[in-house]
Amino acid sequence: MTDLRAAALRWQAERRPAVVVEVTRSQGSVPREAGTRMLVSAGEVLGTIGGGHLELQAIADARALLARGATAAPPPEQRIALGPSLGQCCGGVLGLRFVPLAACEPGDWPATPPRFTLQLYGAGHVGRAVVRLLATLPCRVQWIDERESEFPPEALPLHIEKRCVEPVQAEVASAPPGAFYLVLTHSHALDLVLTQAILARGDFGWFGLVGSRSKRASFEHRLRERGFDAALVDRITCPIGLPGIAGKEPEVIALAVVAQMLQACAAPAAVLRPGA
Numbered sequence: 001m002t003d004l005r006a007a008a009l010r011w012q013a014e015r016r017p018a019v020v021v022e023v024t025r026s027q028g029s030v031p032r033e034a035g036t037r038m039l040v041s042a043g044e045v046l047g048t049i050g051g052g053h054l055e056l057q058a059i060a061d062a063r064a065l066l067a068r069g070a071t072a073a074p075p076p077e078q079r080i081a082l083g084p085s086l087g088q089c090c091g092g093v094l095g096l097r098f099v100p101l102a103a104c105e106p107g108d109w110p111a112t113p114p115r116f117t118l119q120l121y122g123a124g125h126v127g128r129a130v131v132r133l134l135a136t137l138p139c140r141v142q143w144i145d146e147r148e149s150e151f152p153p154e155a156l157p158l159h160i161e162k163r164c165v166e167p168v169q170a171e172v173a174s175a176p177p178g179a180f181y182l183v184l185t186h187s188h189a190l191d192l193v194l195t196q197a198i199l200a201r202g203d204f205g206w207f208g209l210v211g212s213r214s215k216r217a218s219f220e221h222r223l224r225e226r227g228f229d230a231a232l233v234d235r236i237t238c239p240i241g242l243p244g245i246a247g248k249e250p251e252v253i254a255l256a257v258v259a260q261m262l263q264a265c266a267a268p269a270a271v272l273r274p275g276a
Contacts, residue, residue, distance in 0.1 A: 003158070004037055004047045008106035016041055017070070018101040019062035023049055024077060028092030037109070039101065042066055049096070054082065062098055074098045114140040114159070116205065116265045119175050121168060121194055122184030123150035126210065129254035130182065131160060137258075144171050145185075172197040178205040180261055182240070188215070195219060195236070199228050206264040208257060209238040 011018050018041040026034050031050020038047040038055070040062035049055050065072055078096045116139050120127060123145035134141055135157045145151065146166040156162060165171060168185075172194065175181070181204055183194050191209060198207055209219070216238040223233050241256030242263070 004039060005106050005109045005111065007046050008039055008101060008104065008109070011039065011041070011101060012104075012106065016101070017066055019065055019074075020099045020101055020104050021049060021058050021062055022097045022099070024095035024097045026092060026094045030082065030092035030094045034094075035110070040066075054080065058096060058098075065098055065100075070100070070102075074100065112138045114138055116140075116180045116261060117176055117178075118142070118180040118182060118261070119144060119171065120182045120184070121145070122182075122186065122210075123147065124184065124186055125250040126253050127184045128152060129250040130184070130258060131156070133254055133258045135160060137262075142171065142175070144168050167193075169193050169197045172201060175201075177203045180204070180206045180208075180264070182208045182210075182257065182261075184210045192219060192222065195223065196226070196228075199223065199232055199236075202232060204235075206261060207236050208240040208260070209236055210240055210253075211238050213239065 008018075008020070018039055021038045021040060023030075023032055023034050023036040026032075031052065031054065032048070036047075036049050038045065038049045038058070040059055042063060045059055049058060061075065061078075065074055075098055079093065080096060081093045115137065118134070118139060118141045120130060120134075120141055120143045123143065127143070127145070127150075131141070131143060139159060141160040142163055143151075143156075143160055144163045144165065146164065146168050148164045151162055151164065163171060168190070172181075181194075181198050183191050183198075185191055185194070188211075191211070195207075195209060198204055209216070211219075216236070219236075219238070220233055224230060237260070240260065241253055242260045245252065245256040245259075247253070
């Protein structure tokens with residue numbers, strides 16, 4: 001995931017010549033919404049305003065401005081009808097503004113809000129595959145395991161926080177209301193302890209538990225014996241992953257479950273709280 005604001009501040013500190021291309025307004029079907037930005041230098045592009053012919057032309061215009069030098073006036077805001085102007089079938093209209101990076105205040109740009117906050121329990125094969133995907137997405141992740149040796153040695157992106165703690169279930173209390181939980185530990189007994197802690201809070205936005213249908217049936221029986229509300233237990237996603245994606249390789253499971261979380265945050269289920 002490119003943190004465009006941080007990159008722009010770094011380029012400014014390095015006095016790197018660059019142009020900020022910003023979508024100023026949008027109407028109808030367009031690739032990206034107003035407020036979307038892209039950084040263009042002579043040899044690098046960070047971010048995207050939607051790809052295709054629109055972006056190709058915007059990069060060319062930005063580099064033409066760079067080639068004219070620091071004193072060149074930027075072009076006026078462009079109004080682009082995607083169909084008539086560029087032959088794109090989207091059919092919408094948008095505005096583009098080109099501003100030299102030196103004249104911008106990237107520190108004032110709004111941060112991209114995370115799509116979800118996730119507590120991910122387990123640093124095994126599937127957990128590591130999930131983290132590799134989440135490293136490219138705007139989200140906030142607390143990655144939790146009691147085994148330091150299971151975490152990869154390389155540095156993690158800033159939005160993924162490693163927590164090596166024991167007992168791991170104590171971390172459930174630190175999640176914000178509406179958080180997502182994904183339990184992928186090496187132990188069914190630990191999975192059950194975590195499940196009880198998450199259900200006891202009762203305010204999760206989504207809860208995925210790795211396992212088969214038989215594991216789900218076994219957990220449901222134990223949880224109901226222990227007094228957990230049936231409607232709350234029914235909200236556990238187990239097995240995990242979007243239906244129809246076959247394969248047990250860690251990378252396949254990770255793709256299916258990350259897609260499922262993105263689907264859940266786009267159309268969240270009602271959050272149940274204790275006593276609801």
